[in-house]
Amino acid sequence: MTGTLLQIAAMFSVLSLLAFGGGAATLPDMQRQAVEVHRWITAREFLDMFALSRAIPPGSLIVVLIGQKAAGILGGLVALVAMFGPSSLLAYATVRLWHRAGAAAWRETLEQALAPVTIGLTIASGIALARSTEHDLAGYGVTAGTTLLLTLTRAHPLMVMGACAVLMMLVAG
């Protein structure tokens, strides 16, 4: 049990510091470690947890569900602290540094350099997730359709997710 908690803490605190461009960037790595390396959950469960946590603020609490499955509520809380602790400390240090003189010259350069990395990671994580979560033809159809819909229109993401849930239930039923 303590061993599992330590594994959870180690895994998520590393991912915390790699999550450039927000939590989505780490999803493929998180999935590989939780499913293939530690075998805490299946690929199917990972996608379920992703769907459950996506609509609940701040949208990245999937780590809590993974920790909860691996080691109960305590595991969920350890995952939470490990995932948000290191990055929060870094955010705190950054805002302190930022208000010192001299940071302004670097700011724009860093922001410009990070933009394509962030955008690439966001799209890549979506593709990697679709490929590795036992997607069938209908799953790919739904992902492609919602990608188009949400890129081209101002449809509410929660409404779209709800509609797709109902659609797949009708197909299965």
Add this chain to the structure above:
Amino acid sequence: MANRSTPRPSLAALFLSFLTIGSTSFGGGLMGWIRRELVERRGWIDDQQFLVCYGLSQMVPGATNVNLSVIIGTQLRGVPGAVAALAGLLLVPLAILLTLGVFYFAAHDLPGARLINAGLAGAGAAAIGFNIATGLRLGQHNLRRIGPVLVAAAIIVGIGVLRIPLIEVLVVMLPVSLAVTLLERAR
């Protein structure tokens, strides 16, 4: 970190504001809810300060919304402010999620769970589409030159297609992107 002439909220007020934000922003758009509560309703920071905080929260690794809460909390009340903001933001969502988790783990092996699983699969496939669409929209607005487009494309192929681990991609692509930016600025 002196704020201009903005009033300094009490820790309790800060906590309550973030509790409100965490309880109302289901479905996404958290950044918009934070701005609405802190800039428009409370007036604790102005729009310019908000944008600086948002930019900073994107540069630091970690969930952008969580970073934004920490940074604004720090800006307003130092370390205790950051803790109050984070606790307020996460309290209600966390309670709901842990409860949902208990139900999910108990229910999804039952025979009647086939429909629920199908529904979750549909929502999950749509959530993936939401992620890709967010990336495409950001690209539309922020990638206007060939260098940055190639950097983004290389990352998409490396992680999405070739499944190279995140850390290896970042070790290579962060310096490359910085070099591309510096080269473009030098011209």
